[in-house]
Amino acid sequence: xxxxxxxxxxxxxxxxxxxxxxxxxxxxxxxxxxxxxxxxxxxxxxxxxxxxxxxxxxxxxxxxxxxxxxxxxxxxxxxxxxxxxxxxxxxxxxxxxxxxxxxxxxxxxxxxxxxxxxxxxxxxxxxxxxxxxxxxxxxxxxxxxxxxxxxxxxxxxxxxxxxxxxxxxxxxxxxxxxxxxxxxxxxxxxxxxxxxxxxxxxxxxxxxxxxxxxxxxxxxxxxxxxxxxxxxxxxxxxxxxxxxxxxxxxxxxxxxxxxxxxxxxxxxxxxxxxxxxxxxxxxxxxxxxxxxxxxxxxxxxxxxxxxxxxxxxxxxxxxxxxxxxxxxxxxxxxxxxxxxxxxxxxxxxxxxxxxxxxxxxxxxxxxxxxxxxxxxxxxxxxxxxxxxxxxxxxxxxxxxxxxxxxxxxxxxxxxxxxxxxxxxxxxxxxxxxxxxxxxxxxxxxxxxxxxxxxxxxx
Numbered sequence: 001x002x003x004x005x006x007x008x009x010x011x012x013x014x015x016x017x018x019x020x021x022x023x024x025x026x027x028x029x030x031x032x033x034x035x036x037x038x039x040x041x042x043x044x045x046x047x048x049x050x051x052x053x054x055x056x057x058x059x060x061x062x063x064x065x066x067x068x069x070x071x072x073x074x075x076x077x078x079x080x081x082x083x084x085x086x087x088x089x090x091x092x093x094x095x096x097x098x099x100x101x102x103x104x105x106x107x108x109x110x111x112x113x114x115x116x117x118x119x120x121x122x123x124x125x126x127x128x129x130x131x132x133x134x135x136x137x138x139x140x141x142x143x144x145x146x147x148x149x150x151x152x153x154x155x156x157x158x159x160x161x162x163x164x165x166x167x168x169x170x171x172x173x174x175x176x177x178x179x180x181x182x183x184x185x186x187x188x189x190x191x192x193x194x195x196x197x198x199x200x201x202x203x204x205x206x207x208x209x210x211x212x213x214x215x216x217x218x219x220x221x222x223x224x225x226x227x228x229x230x231x232x233x234x235x236x237x238x239x240x241x242x243x244x245x246x247x248x249x250x251x252x253x254x255x256x257x258x259x260x261x262x263x264x265x266x267x268x269x270x271x272x273x274x275x276x277x278x279x280x281x282x283x284x285x286x287x288x289x290x291x292x293x294x295x296x297x298x299x300x301x302x303x304x305x306x307x308x309x310x311x312x313x314x315x316x317x318x319x320x321x322x323x324x325x326x327x328x329x330x331x332x333x334x335x336x337x338x339x340x341x342x343x344x345x346x347x348x349x350x351x352x353x354x355x356x357x358x359x360x361x362x363x364x365x366x367x368x369x370x371x372x373x374x375x376x377x378x379x380x381x382x383x384x385x386x387x388x389x390x391x392x393x394x395x396x397x398x399x400x401x402x403x404x405x406x407x408x409x410x411x412x413x414x415x416x417x418x419x420x421x422x423x424x425x426x427x428x429x430x431x432x433x434x435x436x437x438x439x440x441x442x443x444x445x446x447x448x449x450x451x452x453x454x455x456x457x458x
Contacts, residue, residue, distance in 0.1 A: 025183035055114035062150040095131040123147040198222040313341040330365035351421035359383035379446040
């Protein structure tokens with residue numbers, strides 16, 4: 001693959017594309033703010049010529065005779081800004097404004113520097129100022145005003161009904177930073193989802209495949225690096241499953257082929273004259289045939305899984321419990337809620353039946369409980385039997401392993417029940433564990449993950 005083609009669709013290209021997208025979104029948000037925020041998108045008052053113009057007018061008015069100021073100021077009104085001259089402070093149509101309440105002291109300092117007066121004062125007020133309360137003016141009659149005291153202590157006032165300057169520079173910078181941060185957060189979140197989703201599926205698939213669950217090949221999507229990883233995992237999974245299926249098919253064929261010679265041996269045993277020896281030989285052959293049938297059942301379960309079906313799990317478990325009760329067995333069943341599950345009903349019944357049967361066989365009765373904890377189905381099967389030596393617990397799921405050293409099928413089968421049960425649970429992506437209880441007995445715990453498509457019924 002060429003370097004150019006390798007870059008397209010890689011993590012690097014995704015990162016570059018997302019940085020560009022974040023910048024473009026920030027620019028679009030800034031454009032929308034400028035386009036639709038009206039006056040607030042204009043430059044601040046300190047960055048337009050109005051302040052310098054007001055200071056220039058004040059210096060001019062200060063130099064002309066008092067009797068000419070009123071007529072001149074009427075002619076100087078411009079762009080919606082009304083200029084007025086007042087001989088005394090009491091004549092100003094604005095309330096008293098306290099300097100400590102001034103929202104912009106820097107603006108006053110700039111005006112004083114432009115004026116160059118030795119003795120001056122600046123008053124500024126807006127319609128939202130609380131000082132208007134003293135004049136009892138309704139909101140619609142309030143206005144923006146800037147009053148400058150001249151050297152002869154007369155006042156020049158600039159007033160306007162509408163605000164025409166924008167936000168302060170610091171606030172505008174904060175807005176720009178907010179747009180950049182928001183766009184980066186948005187793009188990063190989308191980018192993270194696109195990368196994290198296939199990685200989560202991959203991690204889940206590895207986890208389930210590690211415990212023996214069979215899965216369909218993962219959908220190959222995402223950046224090149226992730227797609228290559230998913231493709232390699234799919235190939236590995238297919239190869240391992242083929243090897244396992246070949247092994248199962250081989251053992252299944254061997255078990256099946258043993259039937260014929262065992263049948264012939266049983267027929268030929270009838271030719272043995274010694275009746276005692278003949279019964280022993282027939283007993284051994286019957287035991288071998290039982291073992292072969294058990295092996296065939298186990299390998300059939302491994303090689304021919306049934307289709308997944310939506311089922312009511314608590315009802316399925318209740319059916320298994322009822323079957324034992326119909327046979328006169330003591331089985332207690334507790335469940336707090338119903339739950340819809342997608343699985344293999346026949347295989348699940350077989351696994352649950354094996355576990356309950358073991359509990360009854362070794363403990364006399366079984367106690368079954370079904371719970372739903374977060375997104376997991378938890379089934380516990382308890383008994384009060386003798387338990388299992390701690391050193392033997394790890395081997396309970398090994399095929400053909402039995403805690404009892406004798407191979408008598410009447411006292412415990414051939415050691416395939418637990419192996420088959422765990423195989424079923426693993427196929428569904430779950431886990432089966434067995435532990436000793438106190439003071440006596442065993443507890444088998446099945447944990448099955450609930451898919452999002454399997455809603456709980458309250």
